Amino acid sequence: MANSYDVLIIGAGPGGLAAGIYASRSKLNTLVIEKGVIGGQAATTEEMENYPGFYEGVTGPQLTQHMHKHAEHFGCHFVKDEVVDLDLAGYEKAITTKNGRYTAKTVIFATGAEPRFLGVKGEKELKGKGVSYCATCDADFYEDLDIVVVGNGDAAIEEAMYLTRFAAKVTIIVIHDEGVLDATKVIQERAFKNEKIEFVWNSVLEEIKGDGIVEAVAVKNLKTGKVTDLETNGVFIFVGTVPRTELLKGKVELDQRGYIPANELMETSVDGVYAVGDVRQKYLRQVVTAAADGAIAAVAAEKYMHEEENFKNEVLDKTKAVAVMFWSPFHQASLEMVPLVEEFAAGHSEKLDMVKIDTYRNQRIARRYDVQEMPSILLFKGGEVAGRVTGQLTREKLEELAILA
Template sequence: MAISEHCRTIVLGSGPAGLTAAIYAARAQLEPLVITGQQPGGQLTGTTEIENFPGFPEGIDGNELMDRMRRQAERFGACFFDGSASPVELDRHPFRIHFEDRSATCDSLIVATGATPRQLGLPGEVELYGRGVSVCATCDGFFYRGKRVVVVGGGDTAMEDAVFLTRFAEKVTVVHRRDSLRASPPMQKRALDNPKIDFIWNCTVRRILTDAGGVTGIRIKNLQTDEETELACDGLFVAIGHDPNTGLFRDQLELTPDGFIVTTDGCQTSVPGVFAAGDVQDAHFRQAITAAGTGCQAAMQAERFLESLKGN
């Protein structure tokens, strides 16, 4: 399908939020253009099995789920451009979106560019996603029943993950680079009082140990003594935060101090006609189903916004 120079709606991003927005926008005959971004399908394409997305009692591969959602959006008339947007011009209406060697204007814009989990930067870390390394305890904790896992981090997310993982794991060990936690006092207490959680202080992970089956342990370094030791484990959960993909929108949309897009009344941003959905505006839940829900909201709000323009 040819890409128009002017679109009623453009969707930036192709994870659960962006593709759900595309499905709803296309069904509303808004003929959306979806600019997929650098990682078509979003973070779920790095997940081998998703067991908590409604409608798939046997679980589903992340790539397959995203492919199904894309085909569903295409069935209703969504057009896709596999590439990234840069820059965007939101200071006048219609908005102008540049992507690679072309640009298009749009009457409404849905931002679903997601967030990127921070990494430890270790060799093989990304390649081991789904084979012992995870950035989502809620997504993957179920796979570690009766096993030993390590959580890296000291903030609220790390403590929430550690406590959650005790429902499944035999033992949870938290590795933190400082001698005290950054988490809120209630979250600290829940984790410190849990008998299934051990803490290793003033240490960083230097290496992930593996065999043919996946993760077997980690090598850690004590930052006070420089001593390195090995710790056996079956899984490594990296919980050091996420960076929202909002670089395109700085000085154009209102952002939180952490860089997430501020939304009100559902998915409305600080610019009328621009809506945000998914992890780019959600610093708390970061689930496929919650992202999909906000994608639905954003598309419905975009449709209502476009309807309001007809009366002006």
């Protein structure tokens, strides 16, 4: 099938691009679907001075364009489209887009996050008319004009500093007490030294005013309760992000804020579905951590396909009965019983085959068949479980299993 892939990646930010590079380099048939800009949020970030190896600075667009070329170099496919529905149950997953339909053995979610709206009066109406969430897009409008920035995390302070290259004055509205910012120390120090930056402490933005274009903002002091109008030409809002996981609701486990919890292998609650980058519940949302997630997910996806296909070929599709031993080299008792089980299987080789699964390396299949004790032996016939013995194995117990084969 032309639209059938090993790895299908949704989103072409740094996480999705890194996954694309690793997967296609492993010769997996890989597709990246992106509805908007290749590079994601990073493509709208001008200042980037902490990506390893680029201490002299690289811009977000430059870095992500390189990642895009890198993925294409290894044969990764790209399509511009928007995913509208997903069927993630089962080994073959179906992905419906506005313009097509795809199937894939694994899906890597790299849909990222988008700027959070402040939700104040005038914000929606004046978007693109002085209200902005993208400094690189709109900074040029503000040469020698005044700007208000809302937010005080790393992104807010860094973007405010970028805006001082254009604007006459940048006023940052900060909810905290004087001198307290959420941004890291290095960034804070630079901002405090910047002569074009002014701070309004203990305050929140209450309303954005203007007739067709931003003219002023109403700022409320939380200590005094007083609301003051401040004239300005633009409002840049950097108050965090929200994950793009609307499509996954009810299909993959999400946390209260909508982020996807994933383990160290980037596995989500659904087999063969991975989450990488900003969309994942994580401690640090940066280009470098998104890229790392992407690499891990691609490698985990490859191993998953290999294991699942092996299990299908060696166990589920066999006409002969198969005894599957779940063991672990770290579980002494199960380790000691391996020779006994091997001897038993050899004695019945005319009616059954034997397969061993190391649960330290592969917990997924054990979980699927509810294997909780080590060792366990499950007898498969025609793809179904026909018998099971667990715990202390004896020759008698094994012989009972052989009768079922």
